[in-house]
Amino acid sequence: MPADVLVIGAGVVGAATAWYAARSGHSVTVVDRGPVAGGTTGAGEGNILVSDKPPGAELDLALLSSGLWRDLAVEVGGFEFDPKGGLVVAATPPGYEALVSLASSQSGAGVETVVVPAGELAEHEPHLTPSLAGGVLYPGDAQVQPMLAAARLLRAARARGATVRTGVEVTGFLRSGDRVVGVRTSAGDLPAGAVVNAAGTWGGDIASLAGVDVPVLPRRGFILVTEPLPRLVRHKVFAAEYVANVASDDADLQTSPVVEGTESGTILIGASRERVGYDRTLSVRVLRALAAQAVALFPVLADVKVIRTYRGFRPYCPDHLPVIGPDPRAPGLFHACGHEGAGIGLAAATGRLIAQLLGEEPPSLDLAPFRPERFGPVVAP
Amino acid sequence: MATSPYDVAVVGAGPAGLAAAAAALAGGARVALIDAGRQPGGQYWRHRPGDLGAVADLHHDLGAFRRLVAGAAGAVRHFGQHVWTVSGSAADGFTVHAVAGDAETEVPARRLVLAPGAYDRQVPFRGWDLPGVHTAGGAQALLKGHEVLVGRRVVVGGTGPFLLPVAAGLAARGARVAGVYEANRPAGWIRHAGAVLPVAAKLTEGAGYAAALARHRVPFHTRQAIVAAHGGDAVEAVTVARLDHDWRIVAGSERVVECDAVAVGWGFTPQLELPLALGCATRVDADGSLVVEVDERQTTSVPGVHVAGEACGVGGAALAVAEGSIAGVAAAGVTSAPASLRRRRRALRRFAAAMHAVHPVRAGWQSWLADDTLVCRCEEVSAGEVRTALDELGATDVRTAKLLSRAGMGWCQGRVCGYATACLTASCTGTAPDLRGVSERPIAAPISLGTLAGDPGHIGQQ
Amino acid sequence: MSAAFEFDGREVAFTDGQTVGAALVAAGVRSWRTTRREGRPRGIFCGIGVCFDCLVTVDDVPNQRACLVPAAAGAIVRSQEGDGRGHLAV
Numbered sequence: 029m030p031a032d033v034l035v036i037g038a039g040v041v042g043a044a045t046a047w048y049a050a051r052s053g054h055s056v057t058v059v060d061r062g063p064v065a066g067g068t069t070g071a072g073e074g075n076i077l078v079s080d081k082p083p084g085a086e087l088d089l090a091l092l093s094s095g096l097w098r099d100l101a102v103e104v105g106g107f108e109f110d111p112k113g114g115l116v117v118a119a120t121p122p123g124y125e126a127l128v129s130l131a132s133s134q135s136g137a138g139v140e141t142v143v144v145p146a147g148e149l150a151e152h153e154p155h156l157t158p159s160l161a162g163g164v165l166y167p168g169d170a171q172v173q174p175m176l177a178a179a180r181l182l183r184a185a186r187a188r189g190a191t192v193r194t195g196v197e198v199t200g201f202l203r204s205g206d207r208v209v210g211v212r213t214s215a216g217d218l219p220a221g222a223v224v225n226a227a228g229t230w231g232g233d234i235a236s237l238a239g240v241d242v243p244v245l246p247r248r249g250f251i252l253v254t255e256p257l258p259r260l261v262r263h264k265v266f267a268a269e270y271v272a273n274v275a276s277d278d279a280d281l282q283t284s285p286v287v288e289g290t291e292s293g294t295i296l297i298g299a300s301r302e303r304v305g306y307d308r309t310l311s312v313r314v315l316r317a318l319a320a321q322a323v324a325l326f327p328v329l330a331d332v333k334v335i336r337t338y339r340g341f342r343p344y345c346p347d348h349l350p351v352i353g354p355d356p357r358a359p360g361l362f363h364a365c366g367h368e369g370a371g372i373g374l375a376a377a378t379g380r381l382i383a384q385l386l387g388e389e390p391p392s393l394d395l396a397p398f399r400p401e402r403f404g405p406v407v408a409p
Numbered sequence: 410m411a412t413s414p415y416d417v418a419v420v421g422a423g424p425a426g427l428a429a430a431a432a433a434l435a436g437g438a439r440v441a442l443i444d445a446g447r448q449p450g451g452q453y454w455r456h457r458p459g460d461l462g463a464v465a466d467l468h469h470d471l472g473a474f475r476r477l478v479a480g481a482a483g484a485v486r487h488f489g490q491h492v493w494t495v496s497g498s499a500a501d502g503f504t505v506h507a508v509a510g511d512a513e514t515e516v517p518a519r520r521l522v523l524a525p526g527a528y529d530r531q532v533p534f535r536g537w538d539l540p541g542v543h544t545a546g547g548a549q550a551l552l553k554g555h556e557v558l559v560g561r562r563v564v565v566g567g568t569g570p571f572l573l574p575v576a577a578g579l580a581a582r583g584a585r586v587a588g589v590y591e592a593n594r595p596a597g598w599i600r601h602a603g604a605v606l607p608v609a610a611k612l613t614e615g616a617g618y619a620a621a622l623a624r625h626r627v628p629f630h631t632r633q634a635i636v637a638a639h640g641g642d643a644v645e646a647v648t649v650a651r652l653d654h655d656w657r658i659v660a661g662s663e664r665v666v667e668c669d670a671v672a673v674g675w676g677f678t679p680q681l682e683l684p685l686a687l688g689c690a691t692r693v694d695a696d697g698s699l700v701v702e703v704d705e706r707q708t709t710s711v712p713g714v715h716v717a718g719e720a721c722g723v724g725g726a727a728l729a730v731a732e733g734s735i736a737g738v739a740a741a742g743v744t745s746a747p748a749s750l751r752r753r754r755r756a757l758r759r760f761a762a763a764m765h766a767v768h769p770v771r772a773g774w775q776s777w778l779a780d781d782t783l784v785c786r787c788e789e790v791s792a793g794e795v796r797t798a799l800d801e802l803g804a805t806d807v808r809t810a811k812l813l814s815r816a817g818m819g820w821c822q823g824r825v826c827g828y829a830t831a832c833l834t835a836s837c838t839g840t841a842p843d844l845r846g847v848s849e850r851p852i853a854a855p856i857s858l859g860t861l862a863g864d865p866g867h868i869g870q871q
Numbered sequence: 872m873s874a875a876f877e878f879d880g881r882e883v884a885f886t887d888g889q890t891v892g893a894a895l896v897a898a899g900v901r902s903w904r905t906t907r908r909e910g911r912p913r914g915i916f917c918g919i920g921v922c923f924d925c926l927v928t929v930d931d932v933p934n935q936r937a938c939l940v941p942a943a944a945g946a947i948v949r950s951q952e953g954d955g956r957g958h959l960a961v
């Protein structure tokens with residue numbers, strides 16, 4: 029029997045979509061050519077952030093999502109949800125001023141913010157370097173272990189009747205006229221009432237299999253992992269420049285310090301952003317930059333050992349917004365991809381919105397800014 | 410200061426690396442020799458500073474060792490240096506990044522010979538994390554390197570020809586070896602006599618150990634294994650049991666043997682971090698280990714990168730020396746190694762394959778585990794937790810099993826438990842163990858953030 | 872040649888070229904750290920720097936591999952708990 033919904037991608041976005049769709053009573057099949065969370069979901073830090081987004085469509089999506097994650101932690105759970113809050117710091121007085129003014133506009137959009145003058149930073153983060161101009165605390169920022177989150181959401185979806193098929197690659201679409209009525213896969217044809225493209229960084233490839241253009245490109249990032257430590261860092265701590273880097277179009281290497289602890293004791297250090305395609309080679313230059321910035325922020329880390337590093341490819345679109353919604357160029361096809369460096373955080377809202385569309389309910393948010401066809405003309409099939 | 414690269418950087422100063430350095434020097438190359446240890450010799454010729462006199466009776470082929478050290482004397486030594494990564498290419502030149510304490514060194518080179526060796530392969534068993542339980546190589550290292558006995562009453566177990574010298578060495582230095590428990594029935598190698606005969610020296614070595622064990626009245630049991638260790642703060646006894654063909658415990662055969670130390674090994678795991686960092690192609694060898702694929706000249710799939718010794722197939726010191734010599738010749742750009750050397754390598758590889766054929770690791774060890782038996786010692790992840798990741802969380806490959814259970818995510822980065830986790834995953838998915846998924850470690854040695862952040866010293870040829 | 876370092880307040884003799892771990896084993900010390908999760912005792916396992924079971928604090932630097940650190944006369948060696956950096960916790 030054909031599934032109501034076929035989800036391509038067993039990353040966190042596909043998992044959240046499967047969970048919300050299954051919970052609304054749809055029969056769901058998830059396929060992935062790799063394992064569960066084998067794409068970018070297994071390569072991220074797992075932050076659920078409102079702090080790094082200026083007021084606008086993405087912030088609205090993030091606010092919706094952060095509330096939903098809190099519910100998921102109770103409904104599903106088992107993925108190390110930690111509402112620890114984020115602390116953004118600025119090194120210079122002008123940087124601090126800009127940060128405080130961003131915070132005030134964010135707070136107008138519904139984000140909880142607490143301005144922390146230089147003298148009070150140590151109360152929040154005792155190991156932070158004393159030479160900072162000030163910061164802003166965002167109690168709404170949280171963290172999950174992203175692979176566990178995807179695995180637990182899929183397990184919960186399976187408990188509601190969903191099927192998860194890993195090692196199955198989508199190679200084409202089944203069409204009835206214009207309509208998408210299923211997918212061709214390495215394991216045969218899978219007809220479905222609707223198909224959701226949650227293929228992350230590879231979402232553009234899936235779209236082109238359907239003859240439509242959705243420009244998703246990879247943006248490489250490395251993360252350093254330290255030896256297991258006691259709690260040295262309470263919040264996700266990052267420098268104000270991170271906010272600028274996130275929204276940048278510069279292809280060159282950018283790094284800005286992002287430091288945070290995890291439940292397992294390791295500290296994760298990011299963040300680098302480079303457009304180098306899918307080049308997997310280790311870049312010693314990037315690792316050095318990440319280490320230097322982390323030590324500048326937290327001098328106590330200087331003699332702490334790095335034991336691991338990993339890299340991932342963030343799926344980004346030219347306007348740095350994800351693609352969420354039905355594709356008018358291929359009826360029956362929905363997109364849920366291109367979340368760049370925020371796909372863990374935005375997954376809950378994305379899954380919920382897609383489930384609402386599938387159930388023909390009004391979506392909780394205006395989806396116009398995320399329209400798949402916003403980038404340009406249709407590519408001939 | 411501008412530095413010009415070495416012609417050849419050799420990583421590892423064990424039998425293979427020493428031979429490679431000596432051969433490359435003989436071929437006219439300028440050579441850097443880098444090793445984490447403070448002495449040349451690697452695991453095989455491990456010894457304290459100075460001469461090997463005090464432990465000469467525990468060693469073999471000391472003549473060969475002295476010749477190699479003399480031959481490699483012209484290499485610039487970087488000892489006590491842990492290589493944390495290698496980067497570059499034949500076109501742009503390679504860089505070996507090494508760290509010693511808080512100081513980092515970068516060694517530039519046109520070509521590389523990687524001879525990182527191997528360490529004991531382990532499978533978990535109940536109580537294996539008790540103090541006093543050691544790897545066979547660990548017991549051997551304490552003895553050869555420090556003249557320290559791991560205990561007074563020692564039980565030796567696992568599989569492979571390496572158990573014999575370990576037991577013989579312990580007995581020679583006065584430990585009571587309560588028994589050697591070999592899980593296979595290696596007398597079967599007689600059937601492979603054709604492969605074995607050309608390297609008769611190896612045979613006499615084995616016969617020597619057997620005689621030593623007999624002299625010290627060390628019982629040698631086959632098709633038996635140490636399946637559990639017991640004790641409070643340290644090991645006090647082990648349970649040994651007879652195994653069936655698949656290594657399941659024969660019901661009712663368990664026996665408790667008292668001891669104050671244990672030495673276990675199940676063959677060897679080659680260290681592949683560095684070749685994998687450079688993208689070298691791999692294959693699975695006859696002993697089930699992931700090894701680097703090399704051609705006649707010990708060249709890997711990556712131009713300019715040669716691998717010699719255990720990292721391209723576990724086969725002992727004599728084979729490592731032959732491979733190292735061939736790799737050194739190739740890296741120095743000399744056309745080709747003498748035919749006699751290549752014949753010797755072929756014979757020794759046949760011998761190794763024959764040994765592997767009679768010392769397999771069979772999946773039945775998995776049935777010895779209780780749910781709460783630790784698989785990952787660092788992160789204290791139990792067999793039950795690994796199985797939950799596989800059965801309930803939907804992991805279908807070892808990388809996912811690892812990331813969901815945290816097995817292999819601690820200090821040792823899965824060097825010890827990677828093999829076991831790959832096997833547990835394979836049993837669950839009905840596939841062959843994916844060792845590649847547990848062998849990549851882009852940071853091959855821990856390095857402090859402060860050191861990584863700083864500007865490393867560049868040490869090149871003036 | 873024989874010298875000694877201090878281990879948890881007692882003297883441990885070592886001979887030239889021995890590591891801290893080898894000297895401890897020779898002195899009959901089997902374990903010198905406890906694990907993070909279950910507080911289990913650990914000492915030397917692999918003996919060659921691979922397993923990180925033997926972590927120990929030497930001269931106030933935690934998490935050193937006892938099987939690799941050369942013993943030095945007068946060094947202060949301390950057993951350690953968990954991550955070895957509990958004093959830094961906030």
Ligand SMILES: Cc1cc2nc3c(=O)[nH]c(=O)nc-3n(C[C@H](O)[C@H](O)[C@H](O)COP(=O)(O)OP(=O)(O)OC[C@H]3O[C@@H](n4cnc5c(N)ncnc54)[C@H](O)[C@@H]3O)c2cc1C
Nearest residue numbers: 039041061067068069072075198228249340370371372373
């Ligand atoms: C270094 C780094 C740090 C990050 N930190 C954070 C963070 O702290 N917070 C945050 O919110 N985000 C973070 N991100 C971003 C986040 O990881 C991604 O946005 C998110 O994982 C995207 O999820 P996804 O489900 O869309 O994609 P993926 O997890 O990549 O899932 C897509 C899946 O589709 C499958 N697929 C592709 N093509 C096919 C096909 N033809 N057939 C079948 N299956 C196919 C793939 O195998 C894959 O499993 C980070 C990213 C990086 C690289």
Ligand code: FES
Nearest residue numbers: 918920922923938
């Ligand atoms: S005993 Fe294994 S690292 Fe020291």
